Amino acid sequence: MMLKWGILGGLAACFATPGLAQVVAPDPGAFARNLRETRIGIMTGGPGGVYIQLGADLQGLVEKAQDGGLRVLPIVGRGSVGNLQDLLYLEYTDFALVQADVLLSIQQGDPQEFDFLKRRISYVTRLHPEIIHILAREGIRRPEDLQGKTVAVGGAGGGSAITAPVVLRDLLGVEFESSDLGPGAALNDMVSEEPDVDALVYVAGRGSPIFREFSEEMQERLREKGVGFVSLPPPPGEGAPYQPAVLRHEDYPLLVPEEEDEVSGWAVPAVLAVYNWDADNSARTRQRYGRVETFINAFFDARHELNDGPGGYNANWCDVDLGASIQGWTRLRAAQEWLNRHPRAVTQVCGVKPGGPSVILAADCRPFLDHLGRVGLRLEDLVDPYAQFERWLVANPKGCTPS
Numbered sequence: 001m002m003l004k005w006g007i008l009g010g011l012a013a014c015f016a017t018p019g020l021a022q023v024v025a026p027d028p029g030a031f032a033r034n035l036r037e038t039r040i041g042i043m044t045g046g047p048g049g050v051y052i053q054l055g056a057d058l059q060g061l062v063e064k065a066q067d068g069g070l071r072v073l074p075i076v077g078r079g080s081v082g083n084l085q086d087l088l089y090l091e092y093t094d095f096a097l098v099q100a101d102v103l104l105s106i107q108q109g110d111p112q113e114f115d116f117l118k119r120r121i122s123y124v125t126r127l128h129p130e131i132i133h134i135l136a137r138e139g140i141r142r143p144e145d146l147q148g149k150t151v152a153v154g155g156a157g158g159g160s161a162i163t164a165p166v167v168l169r170d171l172l173g174v175e176f177e178s179s180d181l182g183p184g185a186a187l188n189d190m191v192s193e194e195p196d197v198d199a200l201v202y203v204a205g206r207g208s209p210i211f212r213e214f215s216e217e218m219q220e221r222l223r224e225k226g227v228g229f230v231s232l233p234p235p236p237g238e239g240a241p242y243q244p245a246v247l248r249h250e251d252y253p254l255l256v257p258e259e260e261d262e263v264s265g266w267a268v269p270a271v272l273a274v275y276n277w278d279a280d281n282s283a284r285t286r287q288r289y290g291r292v293e294t295f296i297n298a299f300f301d302a303r304h305e306l307n308d309g310p311g312g313y314n315a316n317w318c319d320v321d322l323g324a325s326i327q328g329w330t331r332l333r334a335a336q337e338w339l340n341r342h343p344r345a346v347t348q349v350c351g352v353k354p355g356g357p358s359v360i361l362a363a364d365c366r367p368f369l370d371h372l373g374r375v376g377l378r379l380e381d382l383v384d385p386y387a388q389f390e391r392w393l394v395a396n397p398k399g400c401t402p403s
Contacts (some may be wrong), residue, residue, distance in 0.1 A: 036092075037287075040072045040295050043083040043096040048204050050269070051097040052076060053314045054127065061305055065298040067138025067251060074166040074348040079159035087275050094277075094292050098129065099203065100241035100269045100326050105162045107328070108170060122276045125295055126324045128316035129267035131206050131245050132163055135255065136199035137190055143172045143355060146230065146396075149198035152179040152186030163268060166199040171236060183210050191221040198232065205316065207251045219254060228255055229263045241327045242266045274332050293334040300338050318350035323400075343393040344400065362389035365400035372383070 003112060025031035042058060045051025055074030062072050075093070077083045082097035103121075107114035110254055153164040160183075168174040177196055179188065186200035187210070202210065214222065229252070235242035245267035249256045256263055277289035303358065306317040323339055324347075325331070339347070342363075346352055364384050371392060372378060381390050 005180060014130075017395055021073050036071060038071050038291070039092050039095070040070055040095070040291060041093040042072065042146070043077045043086045043090075043093055044074050044075050045077050045097060047076065050314065050316055051062060051138075052318065053067060054097060054270075057306060057317070058299060059315045061302050062295055062298045065261070065302045066294070066303075068352065070295060070298070072295070075139040076312040079158040079268055080162055082274070084117070084121065087273060088117075091142055093286070094295070095124070096376060098271055098273050099162060100126070100160045101270045102162055102167055103328050104240060105166050107184070110168065118330070120273055120276050123326060123329045124272040124274050124299075124332055124335045125322045126326045127270035128205070129243060129245065130159070130203050131247065132232075132242075132266045132268060133202045133204065133208070133211060133267070134199060134230040134232070135187070135190075135202070135211070135227060135245070136230050137195065138228075140231055141228065143168065143174050143222050143230065143232060146174045146176055146199055148177075150177040150196060152181040152183070152189075152197045154202070155180050155242070156183050157247065159203040160201045163203050166240075167232075167242070170203075171240060171242075172232075177395045185253075187227075187366055190227060191225045204247075205361065211252050211255055214254065228257075230264065232265050233262045234264075239327065241329075242268055266326045269326060271326060274335075276332065278333055288335070296332070296334050297338060300335070300342075303347075305354050306351055307352070308354055320349045321347050322349070323347035345397070347400075367388070367396070367400055368392055371396075 006172065040041060040062075042055045044055035051076060059072040059074050062070055073092075075086075077097070078086070080098040080102040083098050084102060085097040086093045106117060111173055115225050136145075136146070136149075140149065151164060151168070154160040161178075161180075164178070167174060174275065179186065181197060181200070183200055183202040186197045189197045190200070202208070204210070229247050234244055243266070245265045247263040249258050250263050256379050275288075277285045277292055300322055303322060305319075306313045322335075323345075339345070362379060368389060369379065373380075379385055
């Protein structure tokens with residue numbers, strides 16, 4: 001290694017040209033050590049997917065804010081389960097993008113593994129909601145119609161394979177046969193003359209191209225076979241991270257008839273998960289925790305830069321509220337401390353434009369207005385609303401962030 005660096009160092013000295021960027025570091029050992037000590041790894045998703053775009057956005061945002069103080073590396077991931085494994089065991093992996101229901105799935109399948117994970121994995125923020133698409137053959141439009149049917153959920157460890165049994169079997173009481181076909185292959189099977197699959201489950205962002213972009217031949221086959229989305233009842237309010245969603249005709253022109261306009265469904269949020277480095281107090285874990293804390297502070301401080309309009313950062317950031325909580329998850333102390341220090345912060349990423357006011361006013365703080373209503377007051381009844389609001393914020397550390 002010394003010989004290699006010695007030769008490269010000599011070459012750099014001989015051929016260095018003023019004004020050109022230098023590739024070979026003057027002190028390679030110190031440079032490599034600095035890279036190791038400032039490196040942050042984010043496990044994301046597959047090429048072309050939303051997760052890897054969000055990881056690249058975080059890289060650009062945080063490295064710019066830190067001006068070289070952190071080296072952020074988005075990494076192509078292996079699904080929610082694979083990303084959690086990497087978060088636990090792969091060196092230099094600090095964050096992972098996963099579906100919010102991955103812990104619920106593990107809890108119901110292996111409570112001991114869930115307890116192990118709960119002590120080691122936390123979250124930074126809830127991200128955008130992903131739609132749980134359940135597409136089925138003609139005559140299957142309600143969950144009970146899926147009883148005993150064959151449902152394609154994709155490969156083991158993927159988001160759809162995690163979500164399907166939790167939603168259908170555990171929460172809706174539907175027993176079904178699983179197929180590991182992916183959504184494209186399952187869709188082709190469903191419109192064939194002798195289909196093996198009755199329905200498919202695919203978790204993806206709203207307006208996913210797989211349900212919008214069809215050849216003319218495929219459009220005709222879908223109409224002929226009467227393929228459409230299954231409508232779901234409201235999700236449970238407690239114990240699961242799911243939220244109501246609507247699949248609209250404008251999002252899926254062929255699969256949601258114009259006369260129906262919309263189909264009720266569920267969504268599952270994505271999560272920025274993080275390794276809980278403050279679990280013990282060794283010098284190594286304190287250093288890693290400090291690095292993670294620096295990343296979180298830079299991300300949260302610069303959050304509104306992600307709202308820079310079309311052509312910039314991914315549009316899904318506008319569905320993100322940094323203060324929103326997730327059932328079944330515990331927020332990392334560093335993230336919660338930032339929220340506690342900024343009770344008046346506008347935590348919605350697209351709440352203001354870059355450079356705009358980043359604090360919320362009393363008139364825009366719904367929890368404060370609700371508090372006044374409970375004691376029979378309105379904002380205009382207060383002699384000094386600013387002072388009253390500030391006192392309320394001191395007594396309510398979560399401030400105006402939603403539950």
